[in-house]
Amino acid sequence: MSDAVLAGLPGAILLDEVVPARAPWDHLVREGETLRIVDLEGNQSGDFLMYAAHDDSERYSAQDTIAAQANIFLRTGSILLSNEARPMAEITATTVAYHDTIGGACSCESNTLRYGHHTKAQHACVENFLTSNARYGRGKRDMVSNINWFMNVPVEADGTLGIVDGISAPGLYVDLTMRMDVIAVISNCPQINNPCNGFNPTPLRVVIAAGGATRV
Amino acid sequence: MSRSVTADPQGARTHARAMAGTRVEAMPTVPATAAADLPAGVAAEAMLWEETLGPGGYAGKELERGARLSLTDLQGDACVSMLLFNAERPIERLNVADTVKVQWNAYLQAGRLLLSDMGRPLMSLLEDSAATHDTFCGPSQERSRPSADGPAANWSSHPAARGRLLLGASKFGLGRRDIHPCVNWFKGVRIAADGTTVVQLGPFAPGRALLLRAEMNLLVVLANCPHVLDRRPGYCVTPVRVSAWRGPITPPDDPRRRATPECERAFLNVDEYFRR
Numbered sequence: 001m002s003d004a005v006l007a008g009l010p011g012a013i014l015l016d017e018v019v020p021a022r023a024p025w026d027h028l029v030r031e032g033e034t035l036r037i038v039d040l041e042g043n044q045s046g047d048f049l050m051y052a053a054h055d056d057s058e059r060y061s062a063q064d065t066i067a068a069q070a071n072i073f074l075r076t077g078s079i080l081l082s083n084e085a086r087p088m089a090e091i092t093a094t095t096v097a098y099h100d101t102i103g104g105a106c107s108c109e110s111n112t113l114r115y116g117h118h119t120k121a122q123h124a125c126v127e128n129f130l131t132s133n134a135r136y137g138r139g140k141r142d143m144v145s146n147i148n149w150f151m152n153v154p155v156e157a158d159g160t161l162g163i164v165d166g167i168s169a170p171g172l173y174v175d176l177t178m179r180m181d182v183i184a185v186i187s188n189c190p191q192i193n194n195p196c197n198g199f200n201p202t203p204l205r206v207v208i209a210a211g212g213a214t215r216v
Numbered sequence: 217m218s219r220s221v222t223a224d225p226q227g228a229r230t231h232a233r234a235m236a237g238t239r240v241e242a243m244p245t246v247p248a249t250a251a252a253d254l255p256a257g258v259a260a261e262a263m264l265w266e267e268t269l270g271p272g273g274y275a276g277k278e279l280e281r282g283a284r285l286s287l288t289d290l291q292g293d294a295c296v297s298m299l300l301f302n303a304e305r306p307i308e309r310l311n312v313a314d315t316v317k318v319q320w321n322a323y324l325q326a327g328r329l330l331l332s333d334m335g336r337p338l339m340s341l342l343e344d345s346a347a348t349h350d351t352f353c354g355p356s357q358e359r360s361r362p363s364a365d366g367p368a369a370n371w372s373s374h375p376a377a378r379g380r381l382l383l384g385a386s387k388f389g390l391g392r393r394d395i396h397p398c399v400n401w402f403k404g405v406r407i408a409a410d411g412t413t414v415v416q417l418g419p420f421a422p423g424r425a426l427l428l429r430a431e432m433n434l435l436v437v438l439a440n441c442p443h444v445l446d447r448r449p450g451y452c453v454t455p456v457r458v459s460a461w462r463g464p465i466t467p468p469d470d471p472r473r474r475a476t477p478e479c480e481r482a483f484l485n486v487d488e489y490f491r492r
Contacts, residue, residue, distance in 0.1 A: 057392045061356025062313075066413060067444045072352060073411035083378075083395065085359035098411065102322070102352065104313020109335030112485060113318045113478045126333075141393040143333065145313045155407040159323030161316060 011211025021201040024128035038173040041202035043166030044187035046149035047125040053181035061103040062145035073098035087179040094174040095124035128187030146210040217413040242270025265460035274380035274439040283430045291417040291454035296401040297377040301435040312397040326347040343427040348404025356444040374451040380439035403443040415445040
């Protein structure tokens with residue numbers, strides 16, 4: 001395989017798909033497998049949640065993850081924790097300096113506050129998460145603070161924060177090696193009112209490889 | 217040998233009833249209208265809730281739109297984790313990410329709103345003499361609070377906050393899936409330029425207080441436990457006084473409604489919700 005996107009991934013390629021701009025995606029990723037998410041065209045936010053396959057009331061927790069690493073940014077080596085403070089995955093590699101987990105997902109409802117009621121009818125990440133989660137019997141109760149791969153949310157000294165121009169670029173990626181079997185859910189963010197997608201939503205590529213760098 | 221005073225039901229009843237009137241620090245005042253030391257300007261008849269939560273204490277309460285909720289850090293080392301739900305439809309709840317993102321600021325202070333996941337304010341923070349709060353780190357956990365005294369379980373003398381929130385939510389029929397990201401009051405977390413969380417643990421001056429206003433009909437769940445990043449030895453948390461009373465619904469000319477364009481639209485959304 002000469003495809004540079006697959007470089008460095010350990011083990012057999014189990015899945016290799018493109019998530020169209022604005023679309024949801026979900027898949028089982030087993031312990032020890034690596035999920036690579038590739039920002040094909042650059043600065044495309046990939047909103048991300050994951051749920052333990054054995055009991056989906058255990059799920060990614062942004063707050064537990066931040067508290068345990070005492071840092072808001074997700075980087076290589078970050079351990080993604082569940083609401084039970086158990087490791088769900090590790091960022092085993094990323095070619096972007098850091099990713100966001102405080103900015104949450106865009107929704108039709110929050111868009112009305114952020115931009116005006118004219119944006120209520122626009123597609124949003126919560127719509128994608130609800131769509132994917134419904135396939136597994138999950139609903140709005142299961143929505144929690146998510147990860148935004150390839151999204152840049154700095155916090156200034158006085159607490160001012162915002163989604164600003166991205167620090168990703170075409171072909172940059174993040175690798176997650178799973179520490180438990182999870183259902184990974186991505187919303188390929190459709191937001192067009194802030195720079196999280198460069199005002200132009202584009203596709204992501206997702207690859208699942210059988211072996212992980214830190215198989216446990 | 218003398219017979220035990222609780223050897224028969226009558227004796228046990230007498231023994232139990234003899235406890236009546238006992239006062240301890242961590243307890244509710246029932247009825248709340250009997251609260252001593254009423255908040256300034258509040259009539260006894262308006263009181264809805266008066267309770268002191270001790271170290272590890274938790275409580276839940278339904279509050280109507282307009283109600284005021286005050287939290288007082290009595291000794292300067294309280295840490296109150298809070299969950300909020302729309303009482304009419306608890307599927308709507310506090311969204312910490314939206315709260316900080318929509319208001320363009322992560323450090324809660326007077327004038328800020330606590331936003332739901334439906335684009336509406338659940339509460340307004342009217343007054344705040346503490347200004348050290350945390351929207352990042354969530355509740356302490358059994359696994360994140362290793363202790364020399366054994367697991368920080370609900371049955372222990374030093375429970376972690378998440379277990380307390382789970383119990384509080386359970387008593388409204390809610391469960392593990394409903395334990396959303398929370399706000400921690402009184403302990404601050406600031407973010408350094410490299411993203412590091414810098415915790416402000418105090419202990420602070422006694423008597424720091426918050427005043428919140430319910431903007432919708434709410435279920436409020438509180439837990440008073442050491443902050444997740446509090447690495448001091450022992451179980452460092454002191455009692456918090458919780459008071460609530462009836463108050464007027466936010467009037468159309470409330471200046472806080474127009475503090476920012478985002479606030480204004482949030483209040484328009486809550487007005488619309490109650491247009492029925």
